[in-house]
Amino acid sequence: MFGLRSLKQKPVDTEVSKVEEILARGVSQVVDMEALRKKLLSGRRLRIKLGIDPTSPHLHIGRAVSLLKLRDFQELGHTIVLIIGDTTGVIGDTSDKDSERPLLTRDAVRENAKTYFKQAGKVLDMSAVEKHYNSTWLSKLSYNEIGEHADQFSVADFVARDNIKKRLDGGKRVSLREILYPLMQGYDSVAVHADVEIGGNDQWFNLLAGRKLQSRFNQEPQDIVTTNLILGTDGRKMSSSWGNTINLTDSPKDMYGKIMSIPDELIVPYFIHCTRVENNRIQDIEKKMEKGDNPRDYKMELAKTIVALYHTEKDAQKSEEDFVKKFQNKDVSDARVVSVKSNTLLKDVFVAEGVVSSRNEFNRLVASGAVSVVGADKVSDLKEIATDNTYKIGKRRSLTIEII
């Protein structure tokens, strides 16, 4: 099915400097660097696999580190094989978890999967990507076959994994189904005849499972490239369960704002892992910041670059202007406008508009001096009557009220 296209494809690029950069930038671990280098320089068109489980409707820029790496490989002319883990997603990977992951429903997974190819398309040229759902082959396996696969692994290997061991030691439950996960991911590699598999560095164990199973099926074991995991907006590992992600589907404004809120130390790592900005430029930025340049300016450049990558140049430009307006110049001209009857309590307006979640919260905010009339005084009366004004709560929330 790819015969026609491959005839048209340009030959594989084996320029040493390009290959070397790919093997270095953002890469955490490689199973056999020499072997991989040789493969990449051989001129053979490699099949490079990445599996993504649709455990949330959004991909975040941490997951996209692998996608960017794939993009590099794609540009060299290799075949990218993208697998949506609609079966593995149901089972749930425990690699990065310190507790059992709940079994997702098939429907939830299918729903999440819907936009994944589209999201991946922000980074990859999807017209040249081979796309699969792993239910295609995983749902056909019989117990006989699964048993045979399972025989390649020992329980000890699994139990020795750090996070599993920690859970067992702590008296936490480890479900048998969790053991199945590496088998499934490993079999994916067999099914698509992967030459190389990419994954986050928490995937090491699962990636190795692919090698084992491929050997069992008389395939040459895949090479493995793991990419670094990046930290989230709060400086902890970026993970959907911690709500510190920057999603590919975030609006330009949100994305820009979230990037501006990362700690300064993450600026350079983000440039390296989340953008395709050239190394020279990144080193330049690093030096300048060391010399005392204001990191904010580079963070803005970073934010703009990333927004442009997932949206458009125009969006990026606009997000930056909005950010400057709102946070640097404290402009509130874009505050939402609501009409209310005269003699309404201010707190009622805020609660009704969902700006604050309860009257108690409003009271607390007033008590801490967070509520103010723009251009005038702070609100200090809990029973303040709403007036024709723009109100602000903290730095982010604002509301313009019109009395009718």
Next chain:
RNA sequence: GCGUCGGUGGCAGAGUGGUCAAUUGCAUCAGACUGUAAAUCUGACGGACUUCGUCCUACGCAGGUUCAAAUCCUGCCCGGCGCACCA
């Protein structure tokens, strides 16, 4: 099935009859400061009201004991660990 330990606020995890709307950490929100929604420091963090107070709802579920229960008792549901049964 038996034994045993446990189920607490968004999460983790204290509390084991009254002083508990519940210590603490993380997350969140606000204030100060600032170079930014960073860092740091300070405060708040169930709801309602006539707000230095009162009332309501909350500690797996349902009952019970008590002037008083997250805390004790009974039953149920769910989980860990150990043992066994069956094959």
